[in-house]
Amino acid sequence: MKLRLFFFQFLFVSLLFTINVFATHLRAGQITAVRDPNNQSTLTYIFTLTLYRDTQGVDQPTAILGIVPILANGQRGNVIASPDADANTPRRTVGVNIEEITYTFTYTFPSQGSYxxxxxxxxxxxxxxxMSNSVNTPFYVETVLNILPSIGSNSTPQLRNPPVDNAEVGQKFTHNPTAFDPDGDSLAYRMVIPRQSPTLSVSGYQSPETVGPPLGTPEAGSDSPTFVINSFTGDITWDAPGVYEIGTKGYANYGVxxxxxxxxxxxxxxTKIGEVIRDMQITVRNQSNKRPELIIPKDTTxxxxxxxxAVIRATDPDQNQSIRISSESAIFSTATTLFPNQPAATLDPPNHPPKVRDQYQYQGNPAQSNFEWKTTCTQVRVQPYDVVFKAEDNASSPNQLTSTKTWRVTIVSQPPTNVQAHADGQSIKVSWDAYTCSSRALLYIWRKEGCEMGVIPAYTIGAPANYTLIGRASLMTTSFLDELVKPGxxxxxxxxxxxxxRLHSLSTDPSCTSLLLKPGTPTTQITSPASNTTIAPSSSLTIQANATDTDGNIAKVEFFTFRTKIGEALTAPFSITWANVKEGTYPIFTRVTDNEGNINLSDEIIVTVKDIVNATEPQVKRKLITYPNPFLDEIFIQYNYPIQSISLINQLGVEQHISYEVVGNQSYLVKTNFLPAGIYLLKIQDKNGQQLVQKIVH
Known part of the structure; x- marks a missing residue:
């Protein structure tokens, strides 16, 4: 009897173990969303759950999502829906015993909000x-979607490159998710700990470079291994894996x-409007195979x-191996739901991608592919296009290795042409040819004193050197009247x-002219306050000016700051009161007009408006805005007090003072192309000694 009981207990435990083993199949995945392309005015969205499973485990024929609202207090509410996947679940093979399954769900939200x-x-x-006991750890991914009137139509980023990849002991590993946002939003990346539920991380998680010993050694042959993600491009780099737990299996799986x-x-x-959490797996092997080397163009505007x-090239140190160059980037897709900014680019051989991965075409060693993109004005956008290329060798399965690199292509609007400036009465008229590039651009008119017909760059970040912005115009216009000019x-x-x-395409044909300074032209000058006067905010500022004319007939004196009129006086003494002046630094000048319509301008004076700060003033009064954040080569700062200094503090606590330039009232520009990627604290100290700190991502 005891023997029979032991047999049944053993059988029961064995069955549980067998069920558990064969239920272990999920390796990676994510959820993405697009607004229903058939009805953009509704709250209907189409979700795509993409899972990557081990085909040696049980199948995953269907799936169910959970949807919860984010409440006003930032907490998550209760589940409001659990939609089932549609019947069609496309599949493709993306690796040895690895299958990609795509599930779609259609759901109409009850109202706008965050979910x-x-x-x-x-x-x-x-x-x-x-991680600990992965076989009994649930697999969990989520996506945050905001459906708000303040942001308009919103689809999540689409992640194209499968999140299952191979690495080699002692060799640098690189991977890029090939993310693309159909709305043209800016993307930023950060590592997170894999989760097993909405509030619970997996147990015993360790970042891959800390697992060991041995931990592994970078390709350079010294120092400790690193595992990082580039917050701006999404490139994941592990330099370099060690041999931990590979043993007789010949591999070790890492989850991130x-x-x-x-x-x-x-x-x-x-403003951050959402995020996609992707769970990914890296398989490390210890073999003699060497990864291919990929050569791509420099970032291009x-x-x-x-x-x-362009020609994309790849070589492999193992001379007997062939290479295939491919890309999963959205710009190769002819589907407008994925890549609205048609037409698509091409890659020859056309590995971008077919439905079945094994249809990718191998070439020789070295290999090359021809890239071509016939760009159009509809493809102009703020963010660059990230074109991610992959070179993969044909080592025996499952030992193939890849190299991944990202080419950033920025498409800017065409510059205006045939710019002409000539006197038009008491003003200068600036004209240009009709603009033919249909895009979302505006036209910007720039001016500087003096004629210096040097080489003009094709485009510039921020204002052209030594020029001041004097006006904006729609694409439908062909002229601008500059009425604030000084004769002579x-x-x-x-x-x-x-x-x-921010990024300006410049006309390369500057035009220079002037108004004739005629005899008898009136003159004007500000007599009060003196230049460089400082007053308290919300004060009333009285500005006085004189004006003279040969016959004494002055029609009016107008008062301006920047190019905005703040008042006028018709009779002497010429004076106005500017009420409730806000913090900032203001250039102020006057324009005089005589009875014959002749005009002239005064010289500028500078008035600074700042508060008298005491030590107990709360910082909430101070408004610090930085954009873009994340950023690449520059960051704009808006701060409602005059700035004394700007510094950056890195994650090691090292503080570095940086230079900046004033680009407008309470607006500053910092060039950051010298910075390595990472997270920093931006510290602002104003001229009253107060400090504000804000986290920024480079």
């Missing part, structure tokens, strides 16, 4: 070495996760309408196009 869409399933695959954040530019700067051509002074004009007043 979390999640997927949870038992179980992950076994033998993940950087990262967030793809979505940022949109609004009137208040850049081109005008819309350019036919962009030469002015040089440029016109640019830009969609965000």
């Amino acid at each position: 979390v869409i999640y997927f949870q399933e038992q179980n992950r695959n076994a033998e993940i070495v950087n 996760a990262f967030a793809v954040e979505e940022w949109r530019k609004t009137s208040a700067g850049y 081109i005008f819309a309408g350019t036919v962009l051509k 002074t030469s002015y040089q004009y440029l016109v640019s196009s830009s969609i965000d007043n």
Whole structure:
């Protein structure tokens, strides 16, 4: 009897073990969303859950999502829906015993708001070495989606490159998710700990470079291994894996996760509007195979309408191996739901991608592919296009190795042409040819004193050197009237196009002219206050000016700050009161007009408006705005007090003072192309000794 009982107990435990082993199949995945393309006015969204499973485990024929609202207090509410996947679940092979399954869900939200869409399933695959008991750990991914009137239509980033990849002991590993946002939003990346539920991380998680011993050694042959994600491009780099727990299996699986954040530019700067959490797996092997080397062009900025051509090359240290160059980037897709900014680019051989991965074409060693993109004005946008290329060798399965690199292509609007400036009465008229590049751009008119017909760059970040912005115009206009000019002074004009007043395509034909200083032209000068006067905010500022004319007939004196009129006086003494002046630094000048319509301008004076700060003033009064954030080569700062200094503090606590330039009232520009990627604290100290600190991502 005891023997029979022991037999049944053994059988029961064995069955449980067998069920558990064969249930271990999920290796990676994520959830993405697009607004229903058939009805953009509704709250209907189409979600895509993409899972990567071990085909040696049980199948995953269907899936269920969970949807919860984010409440006003930032907490998550209760589940409001659990939609089932549609019947069609496309599949493709993306690796040895690895299958990609795509599930789609259609759901109409009850109202606008912020929502979390999640997927949870038992179980992950076994033998993940950087977490505890992965075989019994649930698999969990989520996406945050905001459906708000303040941000307009919103689809999540689409992640194209499969999140299952191979690494080699002692060799640098690189991977890029090939994310693309159909709305043109800015993307930022950060590592997160994989989760097993909405609030619970997996147990015993360790970042891959800390698992060991041995921990592994970078390719350079010294120092400790590193595992990082580039917050701006999404490149994941592990330099370099060690041999931990590979043993007789010949491999070791590592599980990681990262967030793809979505940022949109609004009137208040850049605002985070959602994120996708992707769970990923890296398989490390110890073999003699060497990864291929990929050669791509340098990051490129081109005008819309350019036919962009390039040759992508790859070599492999193992001379007997062939290479295939491929890309999963969205710009190769002819589907407008994925890549709205058609036409698509091409790659020859056309590995970008077919439905079945094994259809990719291998070439020789070295290998090369021809890239071509006939760009159009509809493809102009603020963010560059990230074109991610992959070179993969044909080592025996499953030992193939890859190299991944990202080419950033920025498409800017075409510059205005045939800029002309000539006197038009008491003003200068600036004209240009009709603008033919249909895009979301505006035209910007720039001016500087003096004629210096030097070489003009094709485009510039921020204002052209030594020029001041004097006006904006729609694409439908072909002229601008500059009415604030001083007779006898030469002015040089440029016109640019830009969609965000940041990256400007410049006319390369500046035009210079002046108004004739006629005898009897009236004169004016500000007599009070003196230049460089400082007053308290919200004060009333009285400005006085004189005006003279040969016959004494002055029609009016107008008062301006920047190019904004703040008042006028018709009779002497010429004076106005400017009420409730806000903090800032203001250039102030006057324009006099005599009875015959002749005009002239005064010299500028500078008035600074700042508060008298005491030590107890709360910082909440001070408004610090930085954009874009994340940023690449520059960051704009808006701060409502005059700035004394700007510094950056890195993650080691090292503080570095940096230079900046004033680009407008309470607006500053910092060039950051010298910075390595990472997270920093931006510290602002104003002229009253007060400090504000804000986290920024480079």
